[in-house]
Amino acid sequence: MSRQMLLRVTEVEPLTPLVTRFRFEHPERAALPLFSGGAHVVVEMPDDGVLRRNAYSLISDPYDGSGYEIAVRREDTGRGGSRFMHGQVATGTDLRVSLPLNLFALDPRAKKHVLIAGGIGITPFLAQLRQLERLQQPYELHYAARSQAEAAGLKLLPQTAQVHVHISENGDRMDPGALLEGQPIGTHAYVCGPEGLIAAVMDAGARLGWPPSALHAEAFAAPPPGEAFRVTIGSTGAEIEVGPHQSLLEALEAAEVEVDWSCRGGACGRCETGVRACHGRIEHHDHWLSPEERAAQTKIMPCMSRFRGDRLVLDL
Amino acid sequence: MPNTQFSPSIDSRPVYPGLTPHGASPAIMVADAEGAAALRELAARDASVMDRAQVVLAAGGAAGLAEARALQALQPKGVSHEPDLAAALPLLRRLLAEARMGTRLYLAGSEGLIGQVSALALDAGLPADAIESEHRGPIARRMQCVHCKGITEGVTTDPFTCSHCGLTLFVRDHFSRRLGVFQGVCVDAETPGIIPEPQEIRP
């Protein structure tokens, strides 16, 4: 588990009807560790007896240690973490926040950066823009949103020639192929947003002959809901029930079974857990295990993945 | 003569897996007299690799002329023929500066050629996974003296004498990707004058 700090919420600002910005500061105004654009923190939410931990990209200036800012989109059908932030957090609330960790950093070998955001996927780029401005590196940012009213990024983006906004409601749809075509060598592309957008950018890159190392996607995502399932702890034989809106990691934590974690989004590899027996099918949702490892069903990433079947015995 | 098989070594030692065609994507191809055969074989496997390829041949003499004609016959977008790599560097710099993402770099020939052009390309921003390489010809190495930083080309024995400062240097597998050179380290620093018998370096 990452080291944590107890931070105080000092600003709450609705950006759109669904998205709210939160600012955290140290209660004694101590400086917080600096980070790099693309980093996220995990916020701990004691919600009615359930301890939720959600990862959020930092949107504030990476060079400013006076506070951390995040933007949270309310997902009414979701797992409750975002509802907790929207419903129960106000100025003055103290919350446990992990140290920043970056799994979506700018590539220092790049000569130019093309940043592609869809919807709330704009968040990691807000911090990266500050870093790029500071480093004086060439970039362009393309931000796609459904409507003007839903585009939370509009309030936070600088109005510069490098920032391009595509509002699909106004008939301006982003074309990933057109963004990547004809870029000079040394260009790296970064995408964060819905899975469809990530796939479209990756496909366009592959079609245009971009090598994989120049295409970056924010891999971590919120754990997907699913049907309830049951797992067995190998060492004790204990049976643990995982609810439809709970991740396996959360269920293990609630049962006080210790599992290491960091990103809670299937990207860092820290929660990797061995499987002793599997009668059924593991639904892998992580970006960590290789296709061979997935097929073997001998490992699971509890932060993201689920199970369907009779019996899953974990090596815990 | 196929791609040279080198013995396994430390991770920093470059490996040259051989050229794989990537269809008609834009390409820059660089070869010396021995490497030109690898380009011809590449085109024999997939003729479309030549459609948008700028070929740079760094090879002097009669062999160079013959290879230039053979490559021309494959009808690439262009062939530039230079007597050696040093003469080809300004052109390569320009081709790289103008290249767009999606461009492949195919390198075939000596370790010195592959190392030097790779370094130039990486510096221009080309990602390493856009570079294909195949080793052909002699296994002479391009060595940098870690003491005076001078570069000695075509080193075939271990140890060898630095052509700049005159120290006797041990041929290491440590490779600088940034400079495209292997590192040579003084062999008798601890025991001045005690120098092992030079051996022919092996793949």
Ligand code: FES
């Ligand atoms: S905690 Fe990072 S992969 Fe599960």
